[in-house]
Amino acid sequence: MTKLYIDADACPVIREALAAARAQDVPCVIAGNSTQNLERHLRASDPREPQDPAHPDRGFWASTLQVGVGADSADFAIVSAITPADVVVTQDIGLADIVLGRGARAIGVRGHVYNPLTIDSMMFIRHEKKKVRRAGGRTRGPAAFTDEDRERFSHNLARLLREARQ
Template structure:
């Protein structure tokens, strides 16, 4: 099992690497060449900056049982089709029960922005979101991969 991180704009890259390391999991951070990310534990993959390059890289390499960390619901849908697990930066576990609604909301928001009727305003990230992300990722790993649990976690 591997953890893939769609790192472009992802505020939890280092938290995810830390969690992956604590469970002795392979962590692959996929970024475009405009971002600088370094880590001694994780494998860092650099792709070009064209739209969705990181998403396509991950979608083409994800396998059943891998964990994908992404804010992109399109990538999440592709990963779910491969029986991978998905989680977003706020700790929302994305699955077959909620992906359709998330994709529909993404489409509606895109149309509203296109017609200048709605502008996304992101709330400032709080430490509570980091705590929720870590709890959800831990739950996802431990529920699906009990063999990865050791006394260090």
């Protein structure tokens, strides 16, 4: 069964991701470092554990996964927990690459659905930009996050969750 994992580190669409999980009765795990108050994203009425212990992946429930403050701690926790049926929300291309390699699906916070056929070129571009920055150069940062990005994310995540559950 499908679960939705949210890489909560600097994620602007946690509310939308939770709404999609609630709408499609998909369990959800919000992963982030211990400096974040991850519980603030959940409603008091959200179940925190499966309602049917015999079938823990059926129906919506939400939990938080607090990890250490170290770099990529949330990423490692997500990678160790996912199955090929799962969907991961992340803006980290490196995490998306690993998720795709494990057979799961990944979507960026602007609604870009990561694709196994193009992730290698995205990783190459990321690497080249990092080399430029290390050498003292500058690269362009991301454009401002817009309402259109939020809408695209919600639409594409709903589709991705439907596909994952089939």
